Structure formats: C-alpha cells, structure tokens
Amino acid sequence: MKLTSFLKEIDYNKEELTYLIDEAIRFKQLKKDKVLHNYLTGLNIALIFEKASTRTRAAFTVAAQDLGMNATYLGASEIQLGKKESVVDTAKVLGSMFDGIEYRGFSQEALEDLARYSGVPVWNGLTDQWHPTQMLADFMTLKEHFGKLEGLHLVYAGDGRNNVANSLLVTAAILGVDITILSPESLQPEQAVIDLAHKHNTGSKIKITSDTAAVKGADAIYTDVWVSMGEEVDFKERIDLLFPYQVNQALLDKTENPNTVVLHCLPAFHDTKTAIGLEIYEKYGYESLEVTDDVFQNHADIIFQEAENRMHTIKAVLYHSLKD
Template sequence: MFQGRSLLKEIDFTQAELAYLIDFAIHLKALKNQHIPHQYLSGKNIALLFEKTSTRTRAAFTVAANDLGAHPEFLGPKDAQFGKKESTSDTAKVLGAMFDGIQFRGFKQTDVEILAAESGVPVWNGLTDTWHPTQMLADFMTIKEIFSDYTGKNLVYIGDGRNNMANSLLVTSAILGVNITIIAPDDLQPATDIQAIAASKAVESGSHITITADTAAANGADIIYTDVWVSMGEEDQYDERIEKLMPYQVNAALFVQANNPNCIFMHCLPAFHDLETTTMQAIHAKSGLTELEVTDEIFKAPYSVVFQEAENRLHAIKAVMAATLGHLFIPKV
C-alpha cells in the first residue's frame, strides 16, 4: 500500500496512512535510541536533489538513508544540470535509471510532480514553494509525543499565512482532525484553492478551521506555531513584511492571549530570534530590531519544542523512505 509511492503533498495519503507514518516514525525513533539496527533499505541508492539550501532537510535525509542502510548522493545547484541544460523530465529519467529513490527540495511543485511521473521510482518532497509534507509528519509526531494525541488539539499558526508552511499545516490539520487557526493579515492568508482543500478534508475529520486577521483568535491554543516572514527567493520584501507582520510576532503577550498553561511553541526553523545570524544583523543595522517572528524569550522558553521538532525530521523522513521503498510488511490502513 505504501511500496513504490511518492510523497509529493499531504493529500497524497489518507488520514489513516498519515497516522501510520507518524506512529512508524515514533517507532523508528525508539529503535535508534536503543541502538537497534533497522537497515530496511540496505543496498539502495538515494539521490538528494537540492535547488534550495537546507540544514535540517539535507541532514535528515542523509542520516535517514545511512541509518536505513542506503547510500545517499547529494546533488546541489552546482552539481547537476537540472533546470539549466537539462529539463526536469530528462533529469527524472536519468536519475530514475540510476537511483532507487529521489528527494527533491526546490521551488516549483510542478518539478517534483514531473520527477515522480517520469522517474519510475519513489520521489519525496523535501520542500517546494507550495507544500512541505515531511515537515508535517515531524510536526504532528512531535505534538503526539507531547500530548499523546493530536486529534482535537487547537493549533494556531500566526504570521505569513500564504507560504508552504501555512498551506501544509492548514491541510494536514484538516486531514488529521486537528483544529487549525491561521492568523495573518488579510492579504497574507492562504489562497482560496488551499482553503477549499482544507475545508473538504475538515468535513471528513471534524476539524474546525478559522482564518482571521485577529490575534485574539489565539485564545485556547494548545500549540502556537510560526515561520519566517520572508521565504527563500523573497529576500527583497523584508521591509514590507516586517511592517505588516510585526503585530503578529509570537511573544509573551500572545501566550497570555492563548490562556493555556500547557500551550507549546513550534517553529520549523531557521528562526530570527536573536542577532546571532548575518541576516538578522543586517536587519538590525537598518531597523534596530533584534527579533522578528518570535522573541528570544519564547524561543528559549521551557515550552518551546523547536529542537525536538527539528530532530523528528530525521525519524519522519526515515519512516517515509522505509515505508515506500523498504518492502515492509505493513497491515492495511
């Protein structure tokens, strides 16, 4: 049921299948922590095709492949002719003939779709401008580890509501039965087609969806989630986004509004919470700001689970790779 399939976006899998992958990831994490070998992909070769830079995605796919007994090969923007001298379709055919699976992290969703259609091997979306499915598995895995379940929990995402993270959180929450609130300025809310997908899934799962510009909607949050205000390729928009999104910063006042002592903070990283990056130093020199989407106080608070979440990228990605390429016995879900 998983064997040979690609993970290109969250709606590629049913609620039961996503739930299985999350539980499988938790199981694989336990195996790793107990130093129990699980080389389900022994002898396999995995292409890691990157248009966009990465810390967690590259590290997670590389370690996941090694843990599973596979051999990863990194192909960065300067390592392949992809998109320059060779079409996506031609690249897919070449890589599919040499590798057993392909990870793609880039800009256009159409590229990862073509890779899957033309390569003949499983393709995994490590991030596109539209969706971020492996992050979702890690995120809801983290929520389940902390709360024992995610069904019926109240997830509030605040900030830039029309990026891949907002899209994925909205749709995945709707699939899994998580109540999701997107708080963003009116012109930075999810596209209507994304909202329509989420609405149809929410009918099936019982998820409640709220999309608003009012920060008061954070009341009752179990999880407060944010992301950077400027995505890759939009670096010329910092001034505009900062002015528009500063009222949507995750800070102590927002957690007071949440009015839940058990509320946790999540962020897919990287985060601009201090001056320890050259990007934030440049912003500080221009604007005087020392923090953007989240304050350092919240980022480092005991209820911040960002590094547990980051580690779980490894286990979630490993679950996807093993399930789709490992010839495992998986009961019907």
C-alpha cells in the first residue's frame, strides 16, 4: 500500500487500516524483543502542537526516535502559524526543511493546508473534528484483547459530537465493527458525520441513541472527557446533561456481558488527584465525571495498553509514509 498523509479516517479503506493495525502489532513485538528497527535514520519530522498533549507528543517522539529519525517540537508559543505567518507560508518553509509534519491543533482546514502546500506527508495528531491516530490505537487494543474486530459491538458513551466520537463512528463503520453512539439528543453526531459513516460502511450496524439500554451485549464501552480542549460551555450544565451517561458499574451491569471492557483515550476525570479534578469536586461535589474510579481501576490494564498503543500505531503510520 502507498501511504502519504493521514488527515482523517476516510483517507484509508478497511484493508489499509487493518494493515496499519497489524504493522503496529509487529512493531510492538520488535520493541518488546529489543530488536532495533531504525529504518528511517537520517530523516527529520516536525511536531506542531497548538494543543497540549502527553500521549500524542510522547508517542510521535519515541516512534520517530525508534525509527532513527529526529523529531523537532514546535509549540504554540514557538511558531507563527496563522498569526504573523500564514499556514500556507509556514507549510512551504517547514516542507523545505522536514521530511514530514505532525499537527495537533484546532483547525482541520489548517491541517489540510499543511498537507496541500508543504510537499511532505502530514499526520493528524488531533483536530477539533477528527482524531485518526487515536483510532488506530483503539482498534489495535480491541484486536489484541479479543483476537479479532469482526463481530464486536462498541458503544461510545458521552458527548457524541466531539472528535473522538466522530472518529469512532466513522472508523468502526470502515472496519465493519458495530458501533453505538450513546448521547443525549442535543449532543449526538452531526448528520454529515453520520452520512460519512454510512457512505464508508463495510458491514457495521450503526446506532445513534439516547437510551442507555443500548449497551446490552456491548463488548466494549468507550468514553471521553465531557468538555474538549478550547470548548467554551457552561460546565455545570454539561455535567448535568451527561451524568446519566457516566460509565459506572450500573451502566456496565446493563450490558449483561461480564466480559465487557472499558476504553478511554485519556486523560480521565475519575478521581480528585488532579488540580482540575479537585476543583470540580470542591465546586460541584463530583468525585468523578465520565468514568467512576472503581470502573477505571478495574479496567486500567486495557486503558493503559490503549495508551501505549498510540506509539506503536503512530510508528506504523510514520514508517509507511516515509519508507520510500
């Protein structure tokens, strides 16, 4: 397969996404066995971060270094992207110096302009609309755990309009995994995203609902933070709206499946051991938000496996974008 940029999930079909997941599993084994795989020695990539990150920054950095590349971090305060210099001009400058560019920020349009004008592969580390590298890690984790993707039923519970929900809906459809978006009606996916999922569907049963009974039989329940970075909302109003969709033991019991696993892309507000978590508790009295601490701890192994897999899947993307 020929890979260049990875801007959104529909850039690749089922066979190509499956190939990347399998390649990530292969790279994971190489790293576990401490087998050097510095296949891209001498190349350089730029990492643009308009939004803060732990997993995405670490994953791209380590993946690049393992492949023998140099990775240069460019934070929001260190470049003039769209401020003193247009995205197009920045793309041309960076494209002349680097072999590839990662972008984690707000605008999908800015990402696509980087790809259009840089002349080098560009990878989406997250935008307000899509989060494709996260999807590879998520479905890799499911494949590792269940030994397959076909026949699985994935339920996303929470804000159904954010980038993770958009990406899960479309990626599951491409891969033929049954997907349910469980959200209050006011936070369900936009029709354009639903239409995109149906357009690229290879056999997935797609359901959008506000009824928590829809978790019955789920193999995995996925959740995410209730307010995305940069989103300006009434926080208390959002909490009250989404609290019925909290991933707690009562919701898990509704699956009637003792083997249901819980996934989370992190960070998670499952306790009060962060400054924000403590502030939420002191202000609103909630010890946890999208997932309770007992459920989080019971499924911590697979959640942190999912986090590690960000690096292996990103490595597969980088390698197959740049190997030629």
